[in-house]
Amino acid sequence: MRHSGGLVIGVDLGGTKMHAAAVDEHGTLLHDEREKTLPEEGADAVIGRIADLCRRITLRLNVPHVELGAVCVGVPGGVDDASGMVDKAPNLRWEKVPLGHLLSTALGGVRVFLDNDVRVAVTGEHAYGCGKGTRTMVGIFVGTGIGGGVIVDGRLHTGTRGVAGELGHMILKPKGPRCPCGNRGCAEALASRTSMERDVRALIAEGHESRVLKMLKKQGRMHLTSSVIAKALEKEDPVMTKVMRRAQHHIGVLVGNVANLLDPEVVVIGGGIAERMGEDFVARIRKVAYERMLVQRDRERVRILPTELKENAAPMGAAYIARQRLSASHPPPRTHTASA
Amino acid sequence: MRHSGGLVIGVDLGGTKMHAAAVDEHGTLLHDEREKTLPEEGADAVIGRIADLCRRITLRLNVPHVELGAVCVGVPGGVDDASGMVDKAPNLRWEKVPLGHLLSTALGGVRVFLDNDVRVAVTGEHAYGCGKGTRTMVGIFVGTGIGGGVIVDGRLHTGTRGVAGELGHMILKPKGPRCPCGNRGCAEALASRTSMERDVRALIAEGHESRVLKMLKKQGRMHLTSSVIAKALEKEDPVMTKVMRRAQHHIGVLVGNVANLLDPEVVVIGGGIAERMGEDFVARIRKVAYERMLVQRDRERVRILPTELKENAAPMGAAYIARQRLSASHPPPRTHTASA
Numbered sequence: 001m002r003h004s005g006g007l008v009i010g011v012d013l014g015g016t017k018m019h020a021a022a023v024d025e026h027g028t029l030l031h032d033e034r035e036k037t038l039p040e041e042g043a044d045a046v047i048g049r050i051a052d053l054c055r056r057i058t059l060r061l062n063v064p065h066v067e068l069g070a071v072c073v074g075v076p077g078g079v080d081d082a083s084g085m086v087d088k089a090p091n092l093r094w095e096k097v098p099l100g101h102l103l104s105t106a107l108g109g110v111r112v113f114l115d116n117d118v119r120v121a122v123t124g125e126h127a128y129g130c131g132k133g134t135r136t137m138v139g140i141f142v143g144t145g146i147g148g149g150v151i152v153d154g155r156l157h158t159g160t161r162g163v164a165g166e167l168g169h170m171i172l173k174p175k176g177p178r179c180p181c182g183n184r185g186c187a188e189a190l191a192s193r194t195s196m197e198r199d200v201r202a203l204i205a206e207g208h209e210s211r212v213l214k215m216l217k218k219q220g221r222m223h224l225t226s227s228v229i230a231k232a233l234e235k236e237d238p239v240m241t242k243v244m245r246r247a248q249h250h251i252g253v254l255v256g257n258v259a260n261l262l263d264p265e266v267v268v269i270g271g272g273i274a275e276r277m278g279e280d281f282v283a284r285i286r287k288v289a290y291e292r293m294l295v296q297r298d299r300e301r302v303r304i305l306p307t308e309l310k311e312n313a314a315p316m317g318a319a320y321i322a323r324q325r326l327s328a329s330h331p332p333p334r335t336h337t338a339s340a
Numbered sequence: 341m342r343h344s345g346g347l348v349i350g351v352d353l354g355g356t357k358m359h360a361a362a363v364d365e366h367g368t369l370l371h372d373e374r375e376k377t378l379p380e381e382g383a384d385a386v387i388g389r390i391a392d393l394c395r396r397i398t399l400r401l402n403v404p405h406v407e408l409g410a411v412c413v414g415v416p417g418g419v420d421d422a423s424g425m426v427d428k429a430p431n432l433r434w435e436k437v438p439l440g441h442l443l444s445t446a447l448g449g450v451r452v453f454l455d456n457d458v459r460v461a462v463t464g465e466h467a468y469g470c471g472k473g474t475r476t477m478v479g480i481f482v483g484t485g486i487g488g489g490v491i492v493d494g495r496l497h498t499g500t501r502g503v504a505g506e507l508g509h510m511i512l513k514p515k516g517p518r519c520p521c522g523n524r525g526c527a528e529a530l531a532s533r534t535s536m537e538r539d540v541r542a543l544i545a546e547g548h549e550s551r552v553l554k555m556l557k558k559q560g561r562m563h564l565t566s567s568v569i570a571k572a573l574e575k576e577d578p579v580m581t582k583v584m585r586r587a588q589h590h591i592g593v594l595v596g597n598v599a600n601l602l603d604p605e606v607v608v609i610g611g612g613i614a615e616r617m618g619e620d621f622v623a624r625i626r627k628v629a630y631e632r633m634l635v636q637r638d639r640e641r642v643r644i645l646p647t648e649l650k651e652n653a654a655p656m657g658a659a660y661i662a663r664q665r666l667s668a669s670h671p672p673p674r675t676h677t678a679s680a
């Protein structure tokens with residue numbers, strides 16, 4: 001089996017699990033593999049597991065390892081792609097880890113690129129998902145925090161310092177709850193899964209009836225999960241319903257604000273809740289956002305959609321970036337291509 | 341006097357006055373002229389005055405009228421450049437006025453382009469002002485309303501429906517005052533000159549001491565002007581000081597939100613107050629915005645500046661657009677160039 005330009009693999013490196021996928025030049029996911037991250041075992045062990053994941057994919061696809069052209073890893077934190085360094089990734093407890101160099105060595109010299117996990121997911125939805133072919137797209141990912149990314153003129157907008165896309169820290173309520181970033185009333189402090197959990201616990205503490213805490217206990221979970229949220233809503237749990245409506249409202253205002261500024265073709269809502277609930281999550285967000293658009297004419301042309309690729313958005317986006325950067329860097333022909 | 345590619349004129353068409361400028365290909369303002377708009381006399385009279393303004397400029401510059409290559413008009417409202425139509429301009433009481441066609445006829449067939457007044461001002465600051473040479477720039481214009489525009493990759497971002505840049509309608513305070521757009525707590529409803537006036541009057545009605553109303557009366561003004569704002573602040577009027585601080589705070593939050601999303605090289609604050617007060621207006625906005633940036637590293641690389649071109653931003657930006665569109669449209673050679 002031959003792959004033009006070599007096989008590429010994209011890796012979504014999360015705090016609890018990692019997920020790698022090989023994607024061909026037409027955007028078809030060839031094969032994917034998952035593994036636990038176990039960051040408590042240290043960076044070397046984690047990087048070893050990423051390398052294993054890549055080898056399992058080439059093995060399964062029956063592609064000689066030498067044909068693996070590049071790997072791109074989406075990291076939950078700040079990265080410097082040029083030096084291959086992860087600056088800081090709190091969920092992994094990493095600081096200044098030379099991931100690019102170490103993973104490349106573990107894979108026998110394969111090119112390794114790094115990017116931020118949210119950016120690779122936004123890139124995935126733009127390259128292969130519901131933003132395919134759009135010129136202007138905004139991705140909003142609602143999870144333990146709220147992250148995002150902006151595509152302008154068909155390309156990821158990185159900004160002057162390379163930190164564009166932080167729409168989770170748009171302040172929507174000046175005297176709102178404190179955000180982990182230190183400010184008050186950021187979108188993340190109002191509508192992330194973490195904020196929903198805080199609000200659920202507060203309402204229960206005030207005496208409101210809810211089965212959410214029992215459901216968490218039953219699943220052996222410490223924190224509110226997308227699965228428990230969805231089930232509690234199905235059962236019409238009054239506290240979960242109220243908290244979800246508020247969160248959807250705030251995300252709707254956020255989407256409206258961004259739409260007024262950028263007038264995008266597509267706003268894609270991703271992250272665990274959107275993956276699980278899809279349109280049930282997005283419908284109310286869309287309604288609130290549309291009501292807040294200054295220009296009402298043709299407002300439906302700004303399409304507000306749930307993630308299409310779901311959990312594949314990040315690894316597929318990382319694979320796309322790997323292919324792009326590989327072809328942009330014009331690598332010297334490798335031995336096997338000469339002898340092919 | 342010969343002008344490569346012909347002379348171009350940019351016009352800033354406001355509700356009370358119009359201001360036209362000829363700008364050469366190096367960005368030098370050759371000559372400008374002003375006139376009252378007097379929209380109550382009707383569209384034909386207004387368009388006649390724009391044509392007069394253009395003729396006065398060519399006359400003064402001693403350029404044969406036939407060398408006038410193009411005129412671009414910045415209109416306070418929605419335009420369709422392709423058809424040369426002003427869709428709606430409330431300050432002019434215009435609806436469906438074929439400005440492009442009428443002005444071109446009045447000027448003997450000169451090419452006329454249309455754009456929105458805020459966009460031409462943003463373009464002016466980017467082409468010739470404090471955003472010169474930047475890749476990502478945001479313009480925020482604080483006047484009777486709050487308008488704006490976004491430059492990405494060195495070009496004005498227009499959006500899917502052509503309505504991008506409406507950052508005055510970013511909602512910053514969900515239960516804030518009602519905005520003319522119908523929503524609550526938009527930046528415009530919190531920090532425009534109109535909102536400042538509302539807040540000044542409310543505080544005075546509550547019994548707070550202020551000389552602002554007397555100053556307005558003395559100047560024969562119905563509404564709060566930038567000049568009265570600046571003078572009241574100089575005299576440390578307590579009501580004006582309090583209202584201005586609040587407005588600066590809200591604009592600072594707005595700038596912080598946009599900076600977190602786009603990570604621009606420059607945010608330029610324009611409009612009457614910024615023209616008059618400059619750094620005295622912007623310093624506090626900058627402080628609030630910097631405090632709210634998620635990524636504090638190198639935050640000074642996001643430069644937050646008062647308008648450099650001041651009232652010339654719009655006519656110079658319009659002239660720039662005229663030159664750009666003229667060269668993009670590759671017009672057939674005109675008789676005078678063949679005989680030159």
